[in-house]
Amino acid sequence: MRTFISGNEALAHGIRLARPHVISAYPITPQTTVVEHLSSMCSAGKLTAEFVHVESEHSALSCAIGASATGARTFTATSSQGLLYMAECLHYAAGGRFPVVMMNANRSTALPWNIYGDQRDSMGLLDQGWIQLYVENAQEALDMSLVAYRVAEDSRVLTPFMINMDGFVLTHTYEVVDIPDQELADRFLPSYVTDNRFDFDSPKSMAFSVGPEQNFRFKFREHQAMNRAKKVIAEAEKSFAEVFGRQYTGLVENYRCDDAEYVIVTIGSVSGLVRSVVDELRRDGVAAGLLKIRYMRPFPDAEIAEILRGVKAVGVLEKDISFGYEGTVFTNVNSALQVAGLSVRTSNFIGGLGGADISREQIRDIFQSLESDGRRLNFLGINREEYDD
Amino acid sequence: MKEILWHGRGGQGAFTASILLGTAYINESPEYHALAFPSFGPERRGAPVRAFNRIDSERVGDRSEIKKADYLLYLDDSLLGENPLSELREHGVAIINTDGPVEIRDERVVTFDASGLAAEILGRPIANTGILGFWAGFSGEISLDSLVTAVRTGLNPKLQEGNIRVIQEAFVRGKSYVREK
Numbered sequence: 409m410r411t412f413i414s415g416n417e418a419l420a421h422g423i424r425l426a427r428p429h430v431i432s433a434y435p436i437t438p439q440t441t442v443v444e445h446l447s448s449m450c451s452a453g454k455l456t457a458e459f460v461h462v463e464s465e466h467s468a469l470s471c472a473i474g475a476s477a478t479g480a481r482t483f484t485a486t487s488s489q490g491l492l493y494m495a496e497c498l499h500y501a502a503g504g505r506f507p508v509v510m511m512n513a514n515r516s517t518a519l520p521w522n523i524y525g526d527q528r529d530s531m532g533l534l535d536q537g538w539i540q541l542y543v544e545n546a547q548e549a550l551d552m553s554l555v556a557y558r559v560a561e562d563s564r565v566l567t568p569f570m571i572n573m574d575g576f577v578l579t580h581t582y583e584v585v586d587i588p589d590q591e592l593a594d595r596f597l598p599s600y601v602t603d604n605r606f607d608f609d610s611p612k613s614m615a616f617s618v619g620p621e622q623n624f625r626f627k628f629r630e631h632q633a634m635n636r637a638k639k640v641i642a643e644a645e646k647s648f649a650e651v652f653g654r655q656y657t658g659l660v661e662n663y664r665c666d667d668a669e670y671v672i673v674t675i676g677s678v679s680g681l682v683r684s685v686v687d688e689l690r691r692d693g694v695a696a697g698l699l700k701i702r703y704m705r706p707f708p709d710a711e712i713a714e715i716l717r718g719v720k721a722v723g724v725l726e727k728d729i730s731f732g733y734e735g736t737v738f739t740n741v742n743s744a745l746q747v748a749g750l751s752v753r754t755s756n757f758i759g760g761l762g763g764a765d766i767s768r769e770q771i772r773d774i775f776q777s778l779e780s781d782g783r784r785l786n787f788l789g790i791n792r793e794e795y796d797d
Numbered sequence: 798m799k800e801i802l803w804h805g806r807g808g809q810g811a812f813t814a815s816i817l818l819g820t821a822y823i824n825e826s827p828e829y830h831a832l833a834f835p836s837f838g839p840e841r842r843g844a845p846v847r848a849f850n851r852i853d854s855e856r857v858g859d860r861s862e863i864k865k866a867d868y869l870l871y872l873d874d875s876l877l878g879e880n881p882l883s884e885l886r887e888h889g890v891a892i893i894n895t896d897g898p899v900e901i902r903d904e905r906v907v908t909f910d911a912s913g914l915a916a917e918i919l920g921r922p923i924a925n926t927g928i929l930g931f932w933a934g935f936s937g938e939i940s941l942d943s944l945v946t947a948v949r950t951g952l953n954p955k956l957q958e959g960n961i962r963v964i965q966e967a968f969v970r971g972k973s974y975v976r977e978k
Contacts, residue, residue, distance in 0.1 A: 412820040412831065524837045545856070577860050581834035582816050584823055584856075680858020763837050765862045 409587045415578040418546035418585045419485075419511055419571070420445035422553025424455045425593035426509075429480035432460040432471035436490040437523045438575040439513040443485060457483075465490035469497035469508070476506035477614060479605035481557065484508065487575060488515035488529045495533065501568040502537025502630060504615050505604055507560035508568045509553070510538075514676070514727070515575040516762045524763020525575035526727040527676065531704070531736045537630055539569045539637055540704040542676040546585045549573055551654060554597050558644045561600045565637045567630075574677040574727075576763065588652055596651040634706050641703070659708035661700040662715045664690065668697030670778040671716060673741055674725040675701045678759075678766050682725070685771040696775055707740055713748030716741075721753040721778040725771075727760040734785050753781070759788035799938070800863045801850040802884055805872035808842040810925035811835075813952075814872075815848035817929060818939075820947035822852050825939045832857045845876055868892065870932060872911075872924045874899060882906070892932055894924040907935065907974065914967060919959045930964035934971025941968050 413421075420442050423431075431450070433443045449455040458475075462468045465486050472482040486494060491512050501508050512530050516522045530540060539560065543549045552571055560569040573579055606614065618626065642658055649655040663683055665671055672682050679700040689696040699715050699722075701708065716722055726737040733739070738756040745752055757774050759766045770788050777786075801818065805811030812835040819831035829852060836847035851857045869885045871877065874895040882903055885891055893899055894911040911927030926948070933939050941964070948961050 410823065410827065412816070412823045412833075544858075576837050577834070581832055581860060582819055583832050584830050677860055680856075681861055684858050767861050767864070768859065 415546040422550035430475035485511040487513035498536040505566040531728040663698040665697035669695040709744035802866035803848040814925035824943035930967030931971040934968035
């Protein structure tokens with residue numbers, strides 16, 4: 409069914425189609441309407457799930473983990489300060505290999521207090537053992553809800569999955585979304601079957617403590633499982649295209665990079681604007697390209713290096729900053745290039761912090777600056793001279 | 798690509814109108830893609846707010862704020878400010894909700910008393926659906942049917958009948974404005 413709905417509503421439909429057994433959540437702007445839609449769906453009988461209104465985000469994820477430990481399919485959603493409040497539990501979910509699916513509405517973190525979108529909340533939590541996907545539009549948010557369960561619950565992966573959506577720019581923007589039939593969703597997504605659960609007939613010890621020797625082995629296996637997700641994501645997207653007719657591009661998207669001289673690497677909702685500027689520049693004869701990173705974990709290092717091989721200059725545009733160094737996406741991209749033995753000129757563009765608008769002119773300026781030797785670290789719209797000590 | 802920029806004050810329903818507009822385009826034809834999004838800032842009654850529509854024949858990727866619009870729609874004439882047409886394209890049109898003449902000498906400006914019409918029909922001077930209906934009639938972009946269907950699926954049932962009457966009347970006035978010109 410073709411509809412005109414917000415990104416949050418689209419995501420809620422995706423979760424409804426995945427038929428979770430337990431949803432536990434605490435509202436926070438700009439995630440709130442996800443929870444409201446799911447709660448309404450439950451009370452209207454359109455979704456048969458146990459909806460648990462908890463008193464904090466720490467409890468929201470704890471509840472999802474507990475439910476997952478009984479073999480239930482679980483969902484939670486949060487944003488910004490809420491995600492940070494969950495930080496302790498993020499490790500529990502990953503270490504316990506509980507395939508919880510969570511939506512995170514990317515939002516700036518305090519202080520100064522601000523409810524608008526940047527990606528500093530989730531980028532600061534890359535090391536927590538969660539698969540991290542960043543979507544670009546509302547349709548992708550819906551579709552990836554189904555892909556997320558399929559990947560997270562795969563016995564080769566059993567790793568929790570975070571679907572990141574830019575706050576407001578995606579969560580509160582209305583756009584055209586096709587809501588698929590339940591029958592198609594059921595064909596794509598099998599039920600969750602696992603041994604990793606409390607079972608009276610087959611009792612086992614779960615969520616235990618171990619000494620250093622064993623702990624290290626568990627952590628190694630967690631790492632292996634995350635890496636195996638790369639293959640499982642490809643399989644899931646292939647099957648998704650067969651069932652729904654929509655093809656996604658795996659860990660990254662290569663848009664006109666094959667013969668490109670100048671490439672912007674970016675992530676999330678700003679990719680659409682960059683793609684549109686690439687088309688414009690191509691019409692003017694500039695060999696521009698876009699490399700969109702969809703998954704920050706597992707990190708597509710080989711894919712990125714392959715696409716950037718032979719490019720003259722790369723600008724990494726991101727909505728986060730690791731204070732005292734540079735943007736985290738930039739650090740990761742440089743590492744991928746170094747591992748592949750590539751020497752490509754790279755520079756970093758920090759933009760959109762606290763929800764600041766990123767304009768078409770700013771994207772054009774980035775491409776322009778890639779043609780000459782620019783500064784390594786740049787802040788869009790900030791005149792540094794005003795701030796120099 | 799069509800770009801439409803709404804100016805209103807918190808509580809006047811600029812974002813709601815932009816959602817109805819986007820929905821109406823979708824009702825009009827399966828060929829259309831649309832975005833509707835608000836400006837981000839303090840959410841207070843009475844504070845200046847903006848809402849944006851982008852319409853195209855393919856999926857719209859550009860989610861940045863609109864800097865130059867094809868249609869600039871003011872729900873409140875107290876928002877006109879020093880340079881009220883700076884965000885309007887050369888061949889664009891500004892539609893301003895006002896009950897009097899505005900002191901802007903520019904042939905791209907059209908005025909319509911949407912608050913007056915709403916006060917008459919709804920008993921409340923809420924101008925958003927009036928401006929929406931007038932714009933549709935004036936521009937010829939979408940049919941009255943597509944707009945009415947958007948209201949039936951997008952507005953609270955209690956608000957539907959009155960607002961549909963507002964839209965029908967405003968649509969006719971938008972059309973006849975063009976004819977008289």
